[in-house]
Amino acid sequence: MIRTVAETRRGRPTMNDVAAEAGVALKTVSRVVNEEPGVNSATAERVRRAIEHLGYRRNDGARVLRRGRTASIGLVIEDVADPFYSGLSRAVEDVALHNGSLVFTGSSGEDPLRERELVLAFCARRVDGLVIVPAGSDHGYLAPELTAGIQAVFVDRPAGAGLNVDTVICDNVGGARSGVAHLIAHGHRRIGFLGDDATIFTAKERLRGYRQALTAASIPYDPSLVAMGTPDQPRVTADITRLLTLDDPPTALFTGNGQTTVTTLRALTTLDPRRATKATTPRDTNTTPGTRDSSTTSGTRGTNTAGGTRDASAAPNLAIVGFDDFELADLLTPAITVVAQDPINLGRTAAELLFRRLTGSAGPAERIQLPTRIIPRGSGELPPPR
Amino acid sequence: MIRTVAETRRGRPTMNDVAAEAGVALKTVSRVVNEEPGVNSATAERVRRAIEHLGYRRNDGARVLRRGRTASIGLVIEDVADPFYSGLSRAVEDVALHNGSLVFTGSSGEDPLRERELVLAFCARRVDGLVIVPAGSDHGYLAPELTAGIQAVFVDRPAGAGLNVDTVICDNVGGARSGVAHLIAHGHRRIGFLGDDATIFTAKERLRGYRQALTAASIPYDPSLVAMGTPDQPRVTADITRLLTLDDPPTALFTGNGQTTVTTLRALTTLDPRRATKATTPRDTNTTPGTRDSSTTSGTRGTNTAGGTRDASAAPNLAIVGFDDFELADLLTPAITVVAQDPINLGRTAAELLFRRLTGSAGPAERIQLPTRIIPRGSGELPPPR
DNA sequence: GCGGATCTTGACAACGTTGTCACCAGGTCG
DNA sequence: CGACCTGGTGACAACGTTGTCAAGATCCGC
Numbered sequence: 001m002i003r004t005v006a007e008t009r010r011g012r013p014t015m016n017d018v019a020a021e022a023g024v025a026l027k028t029v030s031r032v033v034n035e036e037p038g039v040n041s042a043t044a045e046r047v048r049r050a051i052e053h054l055g056y057r058r059n060d061g062a063r064v065l066r067r068g069r070t071a072s073i074g075l076v077i078e079d080v081a082d083p084f085y086s087g088l089s090r091a092v093e094d095v096a097l098h099n100g101s102l103v104f105t106g107s108s109g110e111d112p113l114r115e116r117e118l119v120l121a122f123c124a125r126r127v128d129g130l131v132i133v134p135a136g137s138d139h140g141y142l143a144p145e146l147t148a149g150i151q152a153v154f155v156d157r158p159a160g161a162g163l164n165v166d167t168v169i170c171d172n173v174g175g176a177r178s179g180v181a182h183l184i185a186h187g188h189r190r191i192g193f194l195g196d197d198a199t200i201f202t203a204k205e206r207l208r209g210y211r212q213a214l215t216a217a218s219i220p221y222d223p224s225l226v227a228m229g230t231p232d233q234p235r236v237t238a239d240i241t242r243l244l245t246l247d248d249p250p251t252a253l254f255t256g257n258g259q260t261t262v263t264t265l266r267a268l269t270t271l272d273p274r275r276a277t278k279a280t281t282p283r284d285t286n287t288t289p290g291t292r293d294s295s296t297t298s299g300t301r302g303t304n305t306a307g308g309t310r311d312a313s314a315a316p317n318l319a320i321v322g323f324d325d326f327e328l329a330d331l332l333t334p335a336i337t338v339v340a341q342d343p344i345n346l347g348r349t350a351a352e353l354l355f356r357r358l359t360g361s362a363g364p365a366e367r368i369q370l371p372t373r374i375i376p377r378g379s380g381e382l383p384p385p386r
Numbered sequence: 387m388i389r390t391v392a393e394t395r396r397g398r399p400t401m402n403d404v405a406a407e408a409g410v411a412l413k414t415v416s417r418v419v420n421e422e423p424g425v426n427s428a429t430a431e432r433v434r435r436a437i438e439h440l441g442y443r444r445n446d447g448a449r450v451l452r453r454g455r456t457a458s459i460g461l462v463i464e465d466v467a468d469p470f471y472s473g474l475s476r477a478v479e480d481v482a483l484h485n486g487s488l489v490f491t492g493s494s495g496e497d498p499l500r501e502r503e504l505v506l507a508f509c510a511r512r513v514d515g516l517v518i519v520p521a522g523s524d525h526g527y528l529a530p531e532l533t534a535g536i537q538a539v540f541v542d543r544p545a546g547a548g549l550n551v552d553t554v555i556c557d558n559v560g561g562a563r564s565g566v567a568h569l570i571a572h573g574h575r576r577i578g579f580l581g582d583d584a585t586i587f588t589a590k591e592r593l594r595g596y597r598q599a600l601t602a603a604s605i606p607y608d609p610s611l612v613a614m615g616t617p618d619q620p621r622v623t624a625d626i627t628r629l630l631t632l633d634d635p636p637t638a639l640f641t642g643n644g645q646t647t648v649t650t651l652r653a654l655t656t657l658d659p660r661r662a663t664k665a666t667t668p669r670d671t672n673t674t675p676g677t678r679d680s681s682t683t684s685g686t687r688g689t690n691t692a693g694g695t696r697d698a699s700a701a702p703n704l705a706i707v708g709f710d711d712f713e714l715a716d717l718l719t720p721a722i723t724v725v726a727q728d729p730i731n732l733g734r735t736a737a738e739l740l741f742r743r744l745t746g747s748a749g750p751a752e753r754i755q756l757p758t759r760i761i762p763r764g765s766g767e768l769p770p771p772r
Numbered sequence: 773g774c775g776g777a778t779c780t781t782g783a784c785a786a787c788g789t790t791g792t793c794a795c796c797a798g799g800t801c802g
Numbered sequence: 803c804g805a806c807c808t809g810g811t812g813a814c815a816a817c818g819t820t821g822t823c824a825a826g827a828t829c830c831g832c
Contacts, residue, residue: 012512012534014788025812030790040810055530058508061450062788065817070447072490072511080491081476083469085714090467093493102507104458105466105491107479120489124446125458126398144441148398265717327469331651367643400818411782416820426780448818451787 013054022050033058064126072102073354074122076115077133080109084258084324085133085342086269087102088155091347092131099355110200112136123150129354131347132156139163151357155350157201158367166357168350168368170341172202172323175372176209177216179321179339180254182374184217187383188252191219192243194236194264197227203228206256206323225250231259237267246272251384252319261322261336268318320378330377335363336381341372408436420446447539459740460508462501463519470644470710470729471519474541477733478517485741487514496586498522500665502712509536515740517541517733525549541736544753552743553702554728554736554754558588558709561758562595563602565725566640566706568760570603573769574638574705578629580622580650581642583612589614590741592642592709605702617645623653630657637770638705647708647722654704707766709758714764723766724739727758 015029020027024047031039032047050056064070076094077085089105096103104127106118115135119142122130129151137160146152146165153166165377183191193210196203207226214221214385224246227239243250255261324331349368374380401415417425425433438444450456463471463477482489490513501521505528508516523546528538532551539552544751555669569577571745579596582589593612597677600607606730610632613625615678629636641647708715711726735754758767 012788016788025813026788027790027814028810031811032791038810043810055534057510057530059512059788060507061447061456062817063790065445065449065788065819066452066790079476080466080479081472086467086469086472087474089472089491090465090493093466093491095674097492102490102492102511104488105475105479106488107476116476121442121446124443125446125488126445144443150442194690221441262714264572265714269717308821327712327713328648328651328718330650331655331708331718332714333719338549398818401828402818412818413782413784414780415818417781419822424780429780445818448787448819451789452820453787 012059013056014059015056017052017054018047018145019055021054022047032130037104060378069375070126070128070205071100072104072125072127073351074104074106074119074125074127074129074130075132076106076108076118076122078110078135080105081107081258083326087343088133088347088350091344092351095348095351095355099358108133108135110135110214112138116141119145129153129358131350131354132159133157134159135215136160137353151354153350153354155346161246164365166350166353166368168346168353168370169202170346170370171372172205173212175339175341176206176254176256176323178209178372178374179323179380180210180213181216181346182323182337182376182380183252183319183375184213184219186252186319186381188250189219190216190222190248190250190252191225192240192250192253193226193228193256194253194260195226196240196260197230198228203256210254226254231257231263233263233266236263236269240267241271250318252321252382255320255322258322258326261320261324261338262326264320264322265332265336301333317382317385319380319382319384321374325375329375334382335377336378337377338375339372343368345370390620398445400445401442403440404433404436406441407440408433429619429668442626456511456512456514457486458490458511459737460490460492460505460511460513460516460520462492462494462504462508462516463593464496464521466491467493468645469712473729474519474733477730478737481734481737481741484563485740485744494519496521496583498524502527503582505531515539515744517736517740519543520545524547529598533561534643539736539740539743540693541732550751551739552736552739554732554739554756555588557758558591559598561725561727562640562642562709564595564758564760565598565709565766566596567602568723568766569638569705569707570599570605571641572638572705575578575603575605575632575770576608576610576636576638577641578626578636579612579614579642580625580646581612582640582646583616584614596640602658603762614642617643617649619649620647622649623656626650626653627657635702638707638768641706641708644708644710644712646723647706647710650708651718652705655703703768703771705766705768705770707760711761715761717763720765720768721763723763724733724761725758726761728756731756738744 002048015026015033018029019026024043028039028043029047032044033051073096075089080086080089093103104122104125106122106324108115108118115132119130119132125143127150131153133156134154140158140162142152142163153168155168156170158169159165180191191210193207195207198204198207207228211221225243227243229235229239229384253264255264292341296384320336322336322338323341325338327337349370353366353368401412404415405412410429414425414429415433419437454726459482461475465474466472466475479489490508490511490700492508494501494504501518505516505518509531513536516539517536518540519542520540525546526548528545528549530596532538539554541554543557544553544555545551545719566577577600579593581593583594584590593614597607610723611629613629615621615625639650641650705723708724709727711724715722715724735756739752739754
């Protein structure tokens with residue numbers, strides 16, 4: 001009995017090992033593995049048995065080197081753990097699967113440097129294409145990649161100036177405008193705006209929508225009603241306290257993204273016992289899924305709620321409309337009215353566009369805008385106190 | 387002036403092109419790119435300029451082929467869009483980044499076949515290691531990979547029989563036991579159990595914990611109080627209706643995972659107007675983030691709540707304890723008491739174990755069990771009606 | 773001025789696959 | 803019977819890197 005070298009070798013068997021085992025040439029194994037026609041069925045069977053016996057698996061790395069396409073794409077988002085992006089992520093993954101592609105996923109955490117590192121690492125792996133939720137605004141580093149033929153689609157936010165790439169975003173201005181108009185239609189004229197950090201594209205756009213709605217209703221814009229920043233609990237609580245202790249406090253709030261909405265609700269519960277579910281059982285955040293980062297989202301304990309001379313709990317029936325839908329919005333009391341965008345649609349549309357490009361679709365860069373829609377649930381229909 | 391071929395060529399420049407441009411040998415470029423010592427600084431500078439000029443990036447695929455390690459790992463989970471798994475996913479990603487590795491992510495969707503496909507695709511890409519939340523129970527297909535030297539760590543659920551791999555799970559039995567004991571301590575003796583599909587490991591374990599708690603309190607086990615299955619709205623609503631119309635209905639519910647808890651709350655809101663936030667504004671699920679799949683999670687509209695002869699809305703103050711914490715549990719009315727496990731810790735622990743193996747740690751397969759803890763918030767402390 | 777050490781550089785094979793081309797045996801057709 | 807095709811197979815180069823080894827230049831001490 002002949003024992004081949006392969007059987008005793010360390011590590012992965014190669015096509016060569018299989019060929020030796022089956023007594024054929026390397027190329028014949030290649031043909032069998034790739035199901036190319038023109039192999040005698042008896043030979044093929046012998047090869048397949050050898051493959052089975054040795055536990056051979058094709059090395060796709062080497063294959064890629066030879067053929068060019070890697071059948072993989074890179075996905076850079078802000079944070080996989082954020083429900084908005086994880087929905088988007090899943091949609092991209094599904095489209096990729098459908099196109100026979102694998103997905104490298106990476107979270108930038110709003111850090112332009114990390115975004116860049118991730119993108120370049122993906123490019124070094126020679127992914128066929130990229131889906132990017134940009135953190136930074138300078139994407140000059142992408143230019144060489146693009147001219148080298150890598151396809152990229154930006155989602156949720158556009159690319160920095162000077163980069164001509166496909167983009168899929170939602171109608172931030174229109175969505176915010178309609179959400180604020182909804183509050184105005186229910187009688188509100190003093191409407192607070194709580195937004196994400198002002199450097200973020202979507203935050204700026206939504207503020208723009210807010211102002212448009214005010215203008216359309218001939219309500220003057222009052223900067224003191226606007227607060228923007230990262231949606232961590234202390235900051236939001238402080239901002240809300242400031243808003244509610246104004247001489248002429250808002251009767252309604254428009255919150256600029258999902259995280260901010262949730263943080264706002266938690267702040268209001270802390271500030272206003274009448275709204276509070278159970279004042280003695282503070283939230284324990286350490287193990288909560290879906291938070292951005294355990295260090296940025298601190299608990300409600302010990303937040304600096306003491307503040308102005310007026311009582312911040314003077315607004316028990318503050319109306320609220322939030323941008324972004326979120327799980328359980330319907331089960332809160334009152335249920336939360338939202339301007340919903342569709343992360344799954346966003347991801348799917350972007351990925352489909354990418355694969356269309358990869359299969360040869362030419363033409364100038366597209367900019368697709370997806371609609372939003374209002375889902376009234378109660379919190380946005382509360383009238384102002386008279 | 388000499389124009390090199392590289393400048394006019396299509397596609398990516400290679401080290402060869404850079405070498406030609408800089409007037410050095412291929413190997414010298416390799417040294418510069420990899421920051422190996424022993425290159426004259428003037429030469430190195432010339433090479434760097436050529437790299438810059440051509441927009442060269444190292445092809446990591448070829449590099450991998452030569453060196454063996456791919457500096458990438460594969461992550462297979464149930465669904466990236468599920469907040470539990472997306473938290474886990476983010477933790478794995480962070481550890482990978484910290485170890486200079488990229489992550490291929492894939493969702494199995496509880497389909498053993500897809501799990502297998504994903505794992506094998508990752509192996510074909512020669513990932514260094516795998517973190518797997520198994521969907522199936524037969525992992526024979528992994529054996530050749532393991533003997534070939536691929537490291538694997540199973541998370542959240544153990545591997546199928548006969549596979550000796552590292553495993554990180556949480557204390558499902560103990561967690562469920564303590565959650566149910568908590569209800570018993572508050573006076574309940576008729577406690578319903580709503581669990582995930584009975585084929586899923588964690589679901590079985592938690593049912594075991596439920597039974598242990600009953601036994602410890604000398605309460606007989608009543609199978610009619612147990613309902614298991616995929617946590618889609620119609621099924622859960624039907625099950626709850628059945629439980630509440632029993633001759634001797636439960637005064638408390640223990641829900642076996644996050645999705646089931648949420649679905650249960652939604653069902654109760656539908657069934658019991660006294661619990662309902664606003665009966666006229668049904669939830670609109672189409673755009674909600676974090677749902678398992680838009681087809682499995684249907685809205686509450688049109689669910690078959692009509693059923694038994696008794697009134698299913700007869701339990702306004704049903705106590706509830708849920709397995710898994712979830713965002714907003716603290717803001718519901720009443721706030722929801724949960725047995726929290728820590729998906730981030732789960733992911734981090736698994737990934738760290740994987741990288742310890744990859745850096746040479748030998749020894750027998752470990753089985754790490756992480757603790758859970760109860761977070762009382764109100765719903766689990768409601769007494770039974772007298 | 774010579775043997776040897778040091779520094780810098782390059783030629784070449786190898787990683788595991790696929791594309792190209794050529795070869796051989798056997799059959800078909802004119 | 804020779805030209806031609808066809809089905810099956812294999813030899814070989816190439817993909818873009820890195821590891822090994824060796825060679826040439828320069829410098830040291832004696």
